[in-house]
Amino acid sequence: MSKPLLKFCGVRSLKDLKLVSQSQADYIGFIFAESKRKVDPKAVKAWISEMNLSGKKLVAVFVNPSEAEINQVLTEVPIDVIQFHGNESVEEIKKVRDTFKGTVWKALHHHPNTLEEMKEYQDIVDGFIIDSRLKGQWGGTGVSFDWSAVPHYITFTKTNNKLCFIAGGVNENNIEKLLTYNPQGIDLSSGIEVDEQKSKDKIKQVEERVLKYVNLSR
Template sequence: MSGAKIKICGLFRPCDAQSVNDAMPDYAGFVFDDRSRRYVAPQQAHRLREAICPGIVTVGVFVDAPQERIAALYRAQVIGVVQLHGGEGDGDIARLREALCGVEIWQAYKIRSAADRRAAEQSTADRVLLDSGSGSGRRFDWSLIEGFARPFVLAGGLTPETIPEAIARLHPDVVDISSGVESGGVKDPGKMLSAVAAARGP
């Protein structure tokens, strides 16, 4: 197993910053959708970003958010990557690129069929994130994405125990984990350490 990069998503408590610094994933995610129980307000995310190691890239997760809101967080260096999780299309991606020079954009796709796979493979985003649904914490049918034609982020139901199988079978560029490193609905420092170790391999 060659390993993959890892994103730990859904940080929202002040103590999560220390836990993520101890684990040192490649990416840490902030959810800016106020319908999520992991929602962080912009001011809260700014404080978390200041406490997180500069070597960890922060990703902002947005669901059909106004471009101005995304741009403000990116320009303030609260986030380094924009992850689109709603109904955004190629036009939205183009407008963000025009407004934010050099921005890296990820676009999420729910994978339920071969048609979903084809749509994801044709996205104009820098990376696509393949998932079972917004924050569902469930694994989708991995056979639908075997031999996927471009680098991708794998999400949906991952745990420290299933990450090695996912990497060996699917070869994702990044694995994205949230509920799989939680206990009682909050981030578990021990599980975060285990997930990062599992992603990077022996």
């Protein structure tokens, strides 16, 4: 198998960003919604100015944002991807697409009707994040879902020329199991943290396991 795309999300400090910028991640995610990982766009702008991101793409994660909230972030940070992680409608996302020239993803929770939801958004987004469903939380739960459903999501997105990232509780101890389902992308946040900070050791372990699996499967 080819190496899945890696998204390291929930960066919340300059120290976090330095670690992730030196990693093998393809995407770096910042949370601009109410969360313990929420960051200020002006702070992110300052952090970015201090380092070379080595071509990594920046993802802005929003939960039911207003147009003003999105514009505030886009004014400060050179965002490549907007990720909608709430219950935004197709119409609301289309309004953003009309002006934003980058990539748009929609996060959906895993449940029996997720594939039907993906069909609703397939014409308006470029990709999906499939995350765990936990009452009262949109994401960042540290809990994984039943990955036996992953092949169904991957089949759908590949058929429709979309991307699909698997999120929710992925860490160095279980990522090899997830890799057996050949995900297009993997989204990690709490799984690469220790004491609510990104961990160089955990990132290294995740990357080693990914590369080992990819090389063995060739």
